[in-house]
Amino acid sequence: MYGSMEGDTVHVPAPAREQFYDNRGYGHPRGDALALSSVEAAHLLFRDDLEAVDGMGFRSFLATTNTLVRFLVYKDLRERGFYLSPARDGWVGSDTTDDVDFVVYPRGNGPWDGVTEYRVRVVGERESIPASSLTGTLAVVDEESEITYFSVETPDVTGSTDHDLPQDVSGMLLADRVVLWDVPPVLYENAFYGQPLDPRDTADDGSASGSAKPMSIQCSLVEAAHLADRGIVRVDAGLDGVVERGRAVEGERFDRRRAAYSTLRGRGIVPKTGYKFGADFRTYANVEHVGDLDHSEQLVRVLPSDHSVSPRDLALDVRLAHGVRKRMVFALTDATGAIDWRSISRLTP
Amino acid sequence: MYGSMEGDTVHVPAPAREQFYDNRGYGHPRGDALALSSVEAAHLLFRDDLEAVDGMGFRSFLATTNTLVRFLVYKDLRERGFYLSPARDGWVGSDTTDDVDFVVYPRGNGPWDGVTEYRVRVVGERESIPASSLTGTLAVVDEESEITYFSVETPDVTGSTDHDLPQDVSGMLLADRVVLWDVPPVLYENAFYGQPLDPRDTADDGSASGSAKPMSIQCSLVEAAHLADRGIVRVDAGLDGVVERGRAVEGERFDRRRAAYSTLRGRGIVPKTGYKFGADFRTYANVEHVGDLDHSEQLVRVLPSDHSVSPRDLALDVRLAHGVRKRMVFALTDATGAIDWRSISRLTP
Incomplete structure (x- = not known):
């Protein structure tokens, strides 16, 4: 014909x-x-x-x-x-x-x-994709004409971490981190804020009771800003001093990461640095005690809501997350701190 | 005291x-x-x-x-x-x-x-490191004060892939790829250029003899530029047309990638797209026949020689490469196409 x-x-x-x-x-x-x-x-x-x-x-x-x-x-x-x-x-x-x-x-x-299995969007490896347009199924054709499929979903971002914390613990801003000297261990051992300065302070027995012996904890600036904002920690430089330092070292990325951090904490999820995975955060949905921690479930990359992603970066993120058995999540964060969550995974149709 | x-x-x-x-x-x-x-x-x-x-x-x-x-x-x-x-x-x-x-x-x-084990450079997670200064041991301190060590070495970049290839095969520039219609299969099956347009053309038996039946092969623009430059393929648009298209879709990155591609080929190594690993190339040091291919050994990221890397991107690359058991290699490429090779891996002191 x-x-x-x-x-x-x-x-x-x-x-x-x-x-x-x-x-x-x-x-x-x-x-x-x-x-x-x-x-x-x-x-x-x-x-x-x-x-x-x-x-x-x-x-x-x-x-x-x-x-x-x-x-x-x-x-x-x-x-x-x-x-x-x-x-x-x-x-x-x-x-x-x-x-x-x-x-x-x-x-x-x-x-x-009248039934649909996938809605597929085709993109070349070199095209740039507005992150806010990520939805459904993505078919990326690489330069050698191989095809990778990705599935985009709206993840359920809720956890169950909840601990009673002291108020007005004092903190010291030191370069781009905040040290809490001799504070109640619940902050680290249960709520999983920061990291002990001296590993010997950590209880090895994984007991949920915890020791009452004070310990010194180093916090990141996002952790410190969150704690200061809630009155849990009083930093010598003030909340403003922490935020100012954060912006000085990270620019407006600090505000986005802070918004994502606090949103996650507000939903019972513990965000910790995702540096080792090249992400902003790795997250734990249910933390009772650091001695009894499961693997983190998600990697979170915080992006401005008008950000465009390259398929190659997407491939890198999704591949890495898959390799460590975590879900890759993008937190598209606008200037008001409102977040649009997307999770991306490999798909074999 | x-x-x-x-x-x-x-x-x-x-x-x-x-x-x-x-x-x-x-x-x-x-x-x-x-x-x-x-x-x-x-x-x-x-x-x-x-x-x-x-x-x-x-x-x-x-x-x-x-x-x-x-x-x-x-x-x-x-x-x-x-x-x-x-x-x-x-x-x-x-x-x-x-x-x-x-x-x-x-x-x-x-x-x-008078004996040295490591020369350690300390960097904060947020510092930017000129790629050309990467050497020895890097200790990256992340925002939560955890430390990751990286070892930088000069990799041996040599392979043994070598096949007799035809000359003057004709190719057609189609958007951002080049199709070789009905060409000798040795180009794909032994020298591992491109990808068959029709998978049915591929011999399944992995025999090194190969069939003489012509096949149609899709090549990437870097592959096509390399083949055209060596007189193996005559593209309808000419070598200049391929290079022009490459620069149109990738900018000067195309020239760098082309330089790295040709250098690797010249050393007996086959570079294929590294898209699925978020890299420029994955490489095979010894290709006899595509039916009998080992896993690729290296991931290559091509960077301008004056590029600065962020420790977070470094962590992502190295972690991914480690997860897929490949060596992460940076090809620092200057305007003349000269390349300074660095390999980076995780180190536990």
């Missing part, structure tokens, strides 16, 4: 509908004829199911239309056994957006079943 | 030399008296071995001198059983540089033995 271009659509006369749509889920019916997107036409040309479009075979068609990257994803999903449709207005359900390229149906289903 | 400040040195009168230097490797002898760096004095104050320096105990001394971050590393190395000296002119061997903070002796040795 032969097709002809009509703008960005390829028209194939009857009985194309029966042959390609009814039997194999390609295109959008026009009576007994069929409208195909250029990606679908390219795939039918590639498979020799369509002979030519306006005289062009597969190679010239690829060279004329700008479809290569989307074609690769379309082909890959077809090879994995899915039927899928280009997310065009009127071709698929009403909830398409600019950020969706393909609507993929569950295996065994087609466009006529 | 009591010390007194003399500029950035703490003087402790006799018999301090015997007590602290001869027995425990602190400071630099002044007859029977002893000169201490402020970090060493802080450590002796912390241990209550020194009672005060100019009336200051440990806490006031820390608050007055800017030694907290280096103190943490000094203390950590002492706790790990090492003697170490501040890398001051005249205190240690002649090869100190600004980039070294401590000279660490092998366990059981001291400053009097």
Whole structure:
């Protein structure tokens, strides 16, 4: 059969509908004829199911239309056994957006079943993606045309950490950290703030009772700002002094990290530095005692809400998180400190 | 005993030399008296071995001198059983540089033995480090005062991949990749250029003989530029067209990556995209046939020679590489394409 271009659509006369749509889920019916997107036409040309479009075979068609990257994803999903449709207005359900390229149906289903498995957005490795637009399924085509799929979800960010803490403990601002000298161990041992200056102060027995012997704790600036804000610690330099120091060493990133830190704490989750994983925080949802700590469950990267991510950085984050069995979470934080949470993971369709 | 400040040195009168230097490797002898760096004095104050320096105990001394971050590393190395000296002119061997903070002796040795185990540079998590200054051992102190050590080495970058290739194969520039239609399979199957457009073209038997049946291969722009430069592929758009497209999509990063790519190929190493690891390339030192491929050995990140790295990005790269059992290599590439290779790994002193 032969097709002809009509703008960005390829028209194939009857009985194309029966042959390609009814039997194999390609295109959008026009009576007994069929409208195909250029990606679908390219795939039918590639498979020799369509002979030519306006005289062009597969190679010239690829060279004329700008479809290569989307074609690769379309082909890959077809090879994995899915039927899928280009997310065009009127071709698929009403909830398409600019950020969706393909609507993929569950295996065994087609466009006529009204069920969706994935909404796939196709991006090249070098494109930059506004983090706030991350949603659904992302198909990244790398420079050597391999495809990686990511699934974006809204994570449940709640924990159960809750301890009674003293008030008005005193702290000393020292360079870019705050030391709490001789304070009640509950701050570290149960609430998991800071780190002991002297490891010998830590109880080894993992008992939840804890010792009453005071210990000296080093806190990060975000920890100290949170503690000072709640009246738990009174830093010699004041809350303002801590915040000022934070901004001096980190710029406005400090305010974002502080907002994310306090939001997590407010939800019963303990954030600790994620430095060793290249993230802002690793988090623990349920801390009773540091001697009896599970592995942290999440890695959190705090980003401005208008930040754009590169697929390569995304791949790095998700790969690392997967390797250490943690969930990768982005905290998209705006100027008011409001946070939009996204979790990203590898997906094998 | 009591010390007194003399500029950035703490003087402790006799018999301090015997007590602290001869027995425990602190400071630099002044007859029977002893000169201490402020970090060493802080450590002796912390241990209550020194009672005060100019009336200051440990806490006031820390608050007055800017030694907290280096103190943490000094203390950590002492706790790990090492003697170490501040890398001051005249205190240690002649090869100190600004980039070294401590000279660490092998366990059981001291400053009097003339043997060095590590040259340690201390950096805070938020400092930016010129990549070209990376050398020896790096001790990164994160915001919660945990310490990570990295070892920097000059890697041996040589492989043994070598295949006879055809000349003048034709290629078509398509968006940001180049397709070689119906070309000799040796290009992919043995020399491991590109990726087959149709997976069915790949021989499954892993035989080194390969089939003579032509196949279509998609190449990245760096691969295509390298092949075009060597006359192996003649791209319709010319080598200039490929390079122009590369710069259009990647900017000057393309030239750096191309230089690193060709240098690696010239040394018998096959670079493939490192996208899935968030790197520029993953590399294979000895490729005979793609059906019989070992895991890649290295991840290569190509950086401008004047680039500065953040310890957090370093932690991310090294952690990921370690997790997938590969060596993390930085290719510091200048405008002429000359490359300074560095490999970085985690170290436990």
